[in-house]
Amino acid sequence: MVETGPLDPSRGGGGRIDRVDDDEAGLFALVDQVRRIRALTTGGLFDTDLDPLTAQLREVADRLEAASASTERRQAVTWSTGDYVTNCPVVGRSNVLAPPIAFDILDDGTLRGEVTLGLEYQGPPACVHGGMVALLFDVVLGRANFHAGATGMTVYLDVDYRSPTPVLEPIVVTGRQVRVEGRKIWAQGAIHAGDRLCATAEGMFVEPGGLLLENRRRLAGG
Numbered sequence: 001m002v003e004t005g006p007l008d009p010s011r012g013g014g015g016r017i018d019r020v021d022d023d024e025a026g027l028f029a030l031v032d033q034v035r036r037i038r039a040l041t042t043g044g045l046f047d048t049d050l051d052p053l054t055a056q057l058r059e060v061a062d063r064l065e066a067a068s069a070s071t072e073r074r075q076a077v078t079w080s081t082g083d084y085v086t087n088c089p090v091v092g093r094s095n096v097l098a099p100p101i102a103f104d105i106l107d108d109g110t111l112r113g114e115v116t117l118g119l120e121y122q123g124p125p126a127c128v129h130g131g132m133v134a135l136l137f138d139v140v141l142g143r144a145n146f147h148a149g150a151t152g153m154t155v156y157l158d159v160d161y162r163s164p165t166p167v168l169e170p171i172v173v174t175g176r177q178v179r180v181e182g183r184k185i186w187a188q189g190a191i192h193a194g195d196r197l198c199a200t201a202e203g204m205f206v207e208p209g210g211l212l213l214e215n216r217r218r219l220a221g222g
């Protein structure tokens with residue numbers, strides 16, 4: 001049973017976590033522009049000829065592709081530097097999939113983030129897609145675990161969709177670790193729109209031990 005008291009969206013205070021502002025290469029600034037395009041093209045209706053714009057975008061994509069390191073090299077860098085958060089599909093400023101959300105950590109370790117999701121995250125009319133809701137939970141619970149000092153891979157994620165989670169309106173995503181037993185970790189979360197409860201989740205995570213380290217070493221080529 002998810003205890004919603006500590007997940008009350010009106011709780012405030014706390015400090016920003018997982019904040020990476022260093023954008024020396026200009027990647028976050030570039031991705032912000034891609035996000036604008038991503039948002040505008042979902043259900044895209046334009047009163048202009050798109051062909052010239054498509055040609056311009058193709059040229060930009062070609063130039064980026066020519067200048068980019070290989071996928072394998074980029075994957076290695078994301079893990080070898082431990083710089084997971086900038087590439088995460090929910091909080092990552094360099095991941096175009098991410099809204100992105102910024103989380104604050106409250107005094108009891110609860111994470112709280114506010115976000116307004118655009119049409120690109122829509123499932124049913126005016127509602128956030130259920131798979132996106134699950135993704136938000138997986139990340140907020142995972143980050144809550146990380147900041148509580150015991151983290152692992154998701155082995156189950158139980159989501160209760162209690163009322164529609166709206167697109168185009170602010171929502172509050174909360175999550176906290178509730179229990180650790182050996183390698184097993186439990187965490188709970190909630191999503192609210194105003195004071196309306198949209199969804200709750202409980203996840204269980206297992207510290208993968210050697211597997212993750214082995215993957216990191218392999219991907220880093222070490």
Ligand SMILES: CCCCCCCC(=O)SCCNC(=O)CCNC(=O)[C@H](O)C(C)(C)COP(=O)(O)OP(=O)(O)OC[C@H]1O[C@@H](n2cnc3c(N)ncnc32)[C@H](O)[C@@H]1OP(=O)(O)O
Pocket residue numbers: 138142151152153154155156183184204206207208209211212
């Ligand atoms: C480090 C975080 C980086 C960011 C991650 C972001 C979140 C994610 O997206 S994770 C990706 C999605 N998750 C996955 O792919 C995980 C797939 N699962 C696995 O690879 C393996 O189950 C793994 C590595 C986690 C654990 O495997 P292993 O080390 O062999 O553990 P295993 O012995 O099977 O299980 C440990 C305990 O958990 C229990 N358990 C495992 N799965 C479940 C489950 N689904 N439900 C309930 N209990 C379970 C087992 O019964 C066992 O309990 P006990 O110790 O009491 O016998």
